[in-house]
Amino acid sequence: NEVQFAASNKLKNTNYQNVYNDIANVIRENDEHDDYIGSGPVLLRLAWHASGQFDSKQEIKGGSYNGTLRFDKELSDPSNAGLKYAFDLLKPIYKKYNHQISHGDLFTLAGVVAVQEMGGPKIPWRYGRVDGDIETVPLNGRLPDANQNANYVRNFFHRLNFLEDKEIVALIGAHCVGKTHLKNSGFEGPWGAATNMFTNEFFRNLLTEKWVLEKNEAGNQQYNNDKGYMMLPTDMALVQDGSFKKIVEEFANDESSFFKVFSSAFNKLLENGIKFEKSSPVLYFKTLDEQDI
């Protein structure tokens, strides 16, 4: 009867634009977060981490369906350091809709809002995820390690059923927004250059900046340049591997190509492992600007 409960309590399609707008307003109201980078990047990371622990080979498969990132058991995974702030931003919205939206739908919708409100591509989205209980929480440690090379990155995303290099490169292009924080991940920077605009700049920087591998205060190796930008080892892997590098060059020269691949890959990430009802509509949302709000 859980499915009936979900079906009977689903918002009508039109109301999801209201939820979108509520999340977008939370981003606008919290623009001072992280030295005025704002809350878009951390909400985007929340949606990615709520979905990226998927592993179809495990008994507890993970993915966004059960909304398990709401449990401390998962939120306390060291990979999720810093995401409690993002979850706390969404709690009042969850309360407002009074169980008419699941945590899985809320977390993934927040990622769609973050990308679109930061000027990124439209992301198609479907509702219908149903909150699972604590037994559905996947084991910690399924999110990727930033200290690794191109083969690691490729194998990691193969686990998430991203078999094309284009999808993998596009998804990591989300590092065009936000920054790393030593206390969260043991990586620091960029300093000052972090953005909240979703563009192909990450790919242009990878190709044009001069990167120097240095040990940071946490003892981790990261790439720094003379403008205070930084790249993770897994970011740099995208120009160390021949096939990845060709795609970085394509996306650096053609932002619309990056946007097209990112849109479908991000949708796939948010829906990994979920069988939506045939009837469940694919929704597209207007930005606040498009609604003159």
Ligand code: HEM
């Ligand atoms: C090889 C795969 C990836 C690795 C190893 C990785 C690693 C990291 C690390 C270490 C941080 C810094 C966290 C902190 O210190 O606060 C970070 C931030 C971020 N990641 Fe990734 N990431 C990966 C893929 C992705 C993907 C697929 C997305 C989204 C589609 C994403 C979105 C973000 C965003 C938006 C931030 C900035 C968060 C903020 O500013 O608070 N990342 N990532």
Ligand SMILES: N=C(N)c1ccncc1
């Ligand atoms: N390479 C970066 N500047 C980066 C930005 C955001 N998150 C991770 C890395």
